Amino acid sequence: MTPSNLQDQLTKYLTDAHSIEEQALVQLRMAPRLAGDAQIAGHFSQHLTETKEQERLVRQRLQDRGASPSRIKDMAGMATGVGFALFAKLNPDTPGKLVNHAFSYEHMELAAYDLLARVADRAGDAETARVAREIEAQESAMADRLAGSFDLAVQASLRDLSPSDIDEQLGKYLADAHALEAQAVQLLEKGPKLAGTPELASAYQDHLAVTHEHQRLVDGRLKAKHSRPSRFKDAALRLGALNWGTFFAAQPDTPAKLAAFAYAFEHLEVGAYELLARVANRAGDTETEALAQRILADEHAAADRIRSLFDQALDASLEAQGVGAR
Ligand SMILES: [Fe+2]
Ligand SMILES: [Fe+2]
Ligand SMILES: [Fe+2]
Numbered sequence: 001m002t003p004s005n006l007q008d009q010l011t012k013y014l015t016d017a018h019s020i021e022e023q024a025l026v027q028l029r030m031a032p033r034l035a036g037d038a039q040i041a042g043h044f045s046q047h048l049t050e051t052k053e054q055e056r057l058v059r060q061r062l063q064d065r066g067a068s069p070s071r072i073k074d075m076a077g078m079a080t081g082v083g084f085a086l087f088a089k090l091n092p093d094t095p096g097k098l099v100n101h102a103f104s105y106e107h108m109e110l111a112a113y114d115l116l117a118r119v120a121d122r123a124g125d126a127e128t129a130r131v132a133r134e135i136e137a138q139e140s141a142m143a144d145r146l147a148g149s150f151d152l153a154v155q156a157s158l159r160d161l162s163p164s165d166i167d168e169q170l171g172k173y174l175a176d177a178h179a180l181e182a183q184a185v186q187l188l189e190k191g192p193k194l195a196g197t198p199e200l201a202s203a204y205q206d207h208l209a210v211t212h213e214h215q216r217l218v219d220g221r222l223k224a225k226h227s228r229p230s231r232f233k234d235a236a237l238r239l240g241a242l243n244w245g246t247f248f249a250a251q252p253d254t255p256a257k258l259a260a261f262a263y264a265f266e267h268l269e270v271g272a273y274e275l276l277a278r279v280a281n282r283a284g285d286t287e288t289e290a291l292a293q294r295i296l297a298d299e300h301a302a303a304d305r306i307r308s309l310f311d312q313a314l315d316a317s318l319e320a321q322g323v324g325a326r
Pocket of ligand 1: 109
């Protein structure tokens with residue numbers, strides 16, 4: 001089905017938001033058990049309560065707009081085919097990764113509601129815009145709570161290991177960062193073609209150059225630590241579940257979805273370097289710690305730049321769907 005007018009597009013963004021919440025509920029029901037720390041578990045439990053209400057609010061908006069329950073259900077079923085579900089497949093095996101994936105997912109939600117509110121504004125649906133901004137604020141607050149939990153998450157992840165394991169761990173975190181940069185290259189190489197506007201294309205292109213540099217620097221730290229090459233492979237395999245082909249095939253309105261997804265992905269990298277910096281600090285590797293801090297700043301800058309272009313990404317998407325910009 002190809003929605004051909006703005007009202008249909010708004011309903012579509014609402015169904016996407018609903019899918020995101022259903023996926024969030026699945027993750028948040030598991031998260032407290034895996035958190036490894038009472039305070040982090042508490043954050044997840046609190047956000048599970050909020051998310052149940054968010055799902056209800058979005059479903060209500062869909063019903064008020066006349067979307068049939070079966071359509072809502074169909075669209076929810078499609079969530080597995082789109083990018084949002086990819087995060088769930090990353091299979092966090094430590095409290096640190098769990099917090100990082102959740103941190104990234106909250107930014108995906110934040111981006112989705114930011115876009116939804118803007119579509120609602122354009123469509124003149126003030127109530128949907130209000131609900132979207134209210135939920136966006138909750139996602140933002142949860143993202144902040146998670147950002148404040150990286151210390152505890154690293155403590156919980158390393159708690160049961162002997163001090164002699166820390167170098168081994170550091171090698172793993174470096175390898176994960178390296179694998180993420182490789183994924184970023186793949187995403188950003190496709191970016192310019194699907195960007196929708198010249199500014200977005202430059203944002204992706206510029207960050208691709210920076211990403212190559214990150215890869216080189218992380219590679220240097222891995223070699224300095226004599227990490228076994230198999231580590232690369234392990235990390236790449238763990239990330240293999242990120243199937244970009246499926247993601248891109250499933251997106252009819254790529255500029256906005258791509259911007260939202262890139263924004264969330266940058267936060268996956270932010271989280272990875274937040275963790276790496278802390279593990280390096282514990283291992284007494286000041287060089288890796290400083291490198292992680294430096295790259296962290298680049299990832300934040302890239303995320304901010306992409307976010308600042310959401311409005312034009314949305315206009316490009318709507319235009320591609322045959323809905324003229326305002
Ligand atoms: Fe949510
Ligand atoms: Fe959320
Ligand atoms: Fe990046």
